[in-house]
Amino acid sequence: MSEDTKSPRRRIGGSGARMRDVAQRAGVSPMTVSRALNTPDRVSPEMRDRVERAVKEIGYLPNHLASSLSSNRSTTIGLIVPSIDNSIYTQTIKGLSDTIRRSGFQLMISECGYDPAEEEELIASLLTHRVSGLVLHNTAHTAQAEAMIRQSGAPVVENGNLPEKPVDMAVSYSNQAAAYAMTMHLGRLGYRKIAFASLAALNNDRSRSRIAGYLEALEALGQEPDPRLIIETGRGLAAGAEAVARIVQGVPEADALFCAGDVLAAGALFECQRRGWPVPGRIAIASFDDVELLRHVTPAVTTLRLPRYDIGERSAQMLLSRIIDGADHLRGSVVDLKFEIIQRESA
Amino acid sequence: MSEDTKSPRRRIGGSGARMRDVAQRAGVSPMTVSRALNTPDRVSPEMRDRVERAVKEIGYLPNHLASSLSSNRSTTIGLIVPSIDNSIYTQTIKGLSDTIRRSGFQLMISECGYDPAEEEELIASLLTHRVSGLVLHNTAHTAQAEAMIRQSGAPVVENGNLPEKPVDMAVSYSNQAAAYAMTMHLGRLGYRKIAFASLAALNNDRSRSRIAGYLEALEALGQEPDPRLIIETGRGLAAGAEAVARIVQGVPEADALFCAGDVLAAGALFECQRRGWPVPGRIAIASFDDVELLRHVTPAVTTLRLPRYDIGERSAQMLLSRIIDGADHLRGSVVDLKFEIIQRESA
DNA sequence: GCAAAGCTTGTTAGCGCTACCTTGAGCGGC
DNA sequence: GCCGCTCAAGGTAGCGCTAACAAGCTTTGC
Numbered sequence: 001m002s003e004d005t006k007s008p009r010r011r012i013g014g015s016g017a018r019m020r021d022v023a024q025r026a027g028v029s030p031m032t033v034s035r036a037l038n039t040p041d042r043v044s045p046e047m048r049d050r051v052e053r054a055v056k057e058i059g060y061l062p063n064h065l066a067s068s069l070s071s072n073r074s075t076t077i078g079l080i081v082p083s084i085d086n087s088i089y090t091q092t093i094k095g096l097s098d099t100i101r102r103s104g105f106q107l108m109i110s111e112c113g114y115d116p117a118e119e120e121e122l123i124a125s126l127l128t129h130r131v132s133g134l135v136l137h138n139t140a141h142t143a144q145a146e147a148m149i150r151q152s153g154a155p156v157v158e159n160g161n162l163p164e165k166p167v168d169m170a171v172s173y174s175n176q177a178a179a180y181a182m183t184m185h186l187g188r189l190g191y192r193k194i195a196f197a198s199l200a201a202l203n204n205d206r207s208r209s210r211i212a213g214y215l216e217a218l219e220a221l222g223q224e225p226d227p228r229l230i231i232e233t234g235r236g237l238a239a240g241a242e243a244v245a246r247i248v249q250g251v252p253e254a255d256a257l258f259c260a261g262d263v264l265a266a267g268a269l270f271e272c273q274r275r276g277w278p279v280p281g282r283i284a285i286a287s288f289d290d291v292e293l294l295r296h297v298t299p300a301v302t303t304l305r306l307p308r309y310d311i312g313e314r315s316a317q318m319l320l321s322r323i324i325d326g327a328d329h330l331r332g333s334v335v336d337l338k339f340e341i342i343q344r345e346s347a
Numbered sequence: 348m349s350e351d352t353k354s355p356r357r358r359i360g361g362s363g364a365r366m367r368d369v370a371q372r373a374g375v376s377p378m379t380v381s382r383a384l385n386t387p388d389r390v391s392p393e394m395r396d397r398v399e400r401a402v403k404e405i406g407y408l409p410n411h412l413a414s415s416l417s418s419n420r421s422t423t424i425g426l427i428v429p430s431i432d433n434s435i436y437t438q439t440i441k442g443l444s445d446t447i448r449r450s451g452f453q454l455m456i457s458e459c460g461y462d463p464a465e466e467e468e469l470i471a472s473l474l475t476h477r478v479s480g481l482v483l484h485n486t487a488h489t490a491q492a493e494a495m496i497r498q499s500g501a502p503v504v505e506n507g508n509l510p511e512k513p514v515d516m517a518v519s520y521s522n523q524a525a526a527y528a529m530t531m532h533l534g535r536l537g538y539r540k541i542a543f544a545s546l547a548a549l550n551n552d553r554s555r556s557r558i559a560g561y562l563e564a565l566e567a568l569g570q571e572p573d574p575r576l577i578i579e580t581g582r583g584l585a586a587g588a589e590a591v592a593r594i595v596q597g598v599p600e601a602d603a604l605f606c607a608g609d610v611l612a613a614g615a616l617f618e619c620q621r622r623g624w625p626v627p628g629r630i631a632i633a634s635f636d637d638v639e640l641l642r643h644v645t646p647a648v649t650t651l652r653l654p655r656y657d658i659g660e661r662s663a664q665m666l667l668s669r670i671i672d673g674a675d676h677l678r679g680s681v682v683d684l685k686f687e688i689i690q691r692e693s694a
Numbered sequence: 695g696c697a698a699a700g701c702t703t704g705t706t707a708g709c710g711c712t713a714c715c716t717t718g719a720g721c722g723g724c
Numbered sequence: 725g726c727c728g729c730t731c732a733a734g735g736t737a738g739c740g741c742t743a744a745c746a747a748g749c750t751t752t753g754c
Contacts, residue, residue: 066710090432237643413740
């Protein structure tokens with residue numbers, strides 16, 4: 001019994017039991033409770049039982065803030081994506097989430113909206129919360145952001161592209177190689193006027209890489225690049241529809257449209273359906289991301305299968321290796337998870 | 348100058364500067380630094396400047412673990428959703444994220460996969476991380492989960508449905524009222540054999556509420572409920588396609604299909620397109636969620652606009668009021684954010 | 695002119711844990 | 725029977741920050 005724990009400071013609203021309460025209940029020292037919970041093989045089985053029973057009886061939930069502060073190790077991973085409500089990131093998030101959860105880690109997710117200054121602010125905030133690792137979708141950062149990362153010593157994985165010189169580690173596919181491969185594929189299928197619809201390249205190195213891959217392929221195919229065939233659009237299905245309209249108006253003889261995004265491709269296809277144009281009869285459509293939607297529309301869309309889930313999973317594995325096993329040899333590694341062309345009906 | 352801070356314990360890998368380093372640099376006490384950063388109006392402007400300068404000079408990032416531990420207040424909100432890669436949650440997540448970020452909070456997101464036992468485990472984990480508030484999509488929880496929540500004292504918002512008796516607070520629309528409204532709408536449009544495709548009702552009170560609303564409307568319309576018109580399907584576009592097939596095979600005279608989910612509706616529509624069936628000529632289709640996709644397909648789909656973003660935003664506001672302002676009068680409140688029928692071409 | 699009140703800064707003692715060191719028991723070897 | 729060894733448990737001292745109080749100073753009221 002005894003309630004004589006002197007507490008000259010707050011202990012507000014039902015914040016729950018402390019380790020010392022468990023210790024008292026089990027008749028052992030707090031240190032033994034700590035060991036029983038964190039390194040069970042370093043206490044006798046009998047003690048382990050006693051402690052476990054006491055934990056259950058008083059409904060003890062350990063305080064990770066205190067344990068992280070004391071041990072200088074945390075069990076949270078920070079993630080910054082350009083946009084939370086974009087389907088292409090959710091698969092990667094799921095891969096990350098599934099993997100870190102198995103090691104008892106939690107995910108802190110923030111959204112930077114394609115803005116490096118926002119990203120910098122969020123990195124600061126996450127480091128302030130002492131995340132033990134970071135996942136960034138961007139591969140371009142402010143100098144200040146890189147400095148903070150370096151100073152913090154936290155391992156980092158970059159995800160959106162294969163960077164020349166990663167801040168720390170990177171896991172991705174090559175946007176340039178993927179765009180090159182699909183453009184070549186369209187060329188080999190016989191298309192002679194291949195248009196390219198892309199998101200704005202500003203602040204988006206993925207977009208820039210994709211355009212570069214497209215141009216590289218045109219050259220390899222011996223096709224003259226035509227600025228009227230390259231258009232930048234906004235986001236959303238409406239942007240895809242607009243892309244079709246602009247291309248066909250500017251270059252009526254265009255026979256294929258390669259959309260650098262699943263949503264754009266779907267929007268383009270729907271616009272063709274609306275106009276009653278046969279695809280690929282009037283114009284072929286190819287996409288960049290294999291989302292479920294593109295498999296089920298009519299015609300099913302030729303696209304690239306990108307390893308979105310695997311990127312998350314692998315990123316998590318590498319971070320955990322660094323954090324838990326101190327796998328320093330991973331520093332500097334850039335993992336290319338490749339991609340695959342999925343040939344369907346639309347091209 | 349001076350490096351004489353006695354440190355009889357670690358201080359490993361570049362973990363960065365501490366508040367006392369800032370204090371030393373600025374020539375003030377650590378307490379003044381704390382006040383300058385957290386309650387700037389309680390220090391003189393001159394001190395504020397000195398401290399701010401010192402912070403910048405040494406690149407100080409406060410340690411939220413320590414500050415939370417000491418103050419017994421944290422700046423993280425926990426969120427548990429059934430599935431991270433489901434588009435209907437991402438809008439709510441965005442609403443939450445946008446709102447809490449303005450108050451400097453971070454979001455910890457986990458996925459429970461429609462399983463209450465998983466949810467319980469995740470609630471424990473988040474409480475262990477001392478989140479200062481919780482957002483749950485489920486409105487049904489294990490007894491153990493509710494006990495932990497109560498013991499922790501953390502404010503909670505439930506999101507997926509309007510519960511009879513919320514654990515704490517709830518923000519949602521009524522699934523039953525929405526399903527009722529759409530079914531009535533279809534009835535008034537003249538459809539006489541309205542089928543209903545739903546996700547599995549097991550462990551999913553949202554699905555159960557929707558079926559209840561559908562049945563209630565049939566009764567109000569004087570239509571006989573027909574078990575062959577109610578089908579449970581899996582997730583994904585393929586499930587929507589399958590729903591059409593099953594309904595039309597079982598009840599060829601069915602003239603409308605109300606899908607309790609945007610993905611199901613899209614799948615159903617694509618299947619009709621594939622079969623060359625006019626919609627709504629052969630069968631009308633209505634959906635539950637107004638996602639961008641349903642606006643852009645042909646025909647555009649009649650659906651319900653649900654306040655997904657607002658739910659996140661409002662949930663965040665209520666949590667923050669409770670956490671920051673101690674707004675105890677919010678305890679027990681259930682906020683109904685309503686919905687809207689969007690009449691388009693498919694029904 | 696002096697007490698009461700306000701304002702700014704400093705001092706002390708923890709928040710709930712764990713690193714590190716110590717203690718003491720058990721045990722085999724010669 | 726004593727030395728060294730291992731192993732389990734405990735004691736102590738922080739991790740980096742802030743609550744609570746105290747101290748020094750200025751302001752205010754009458």
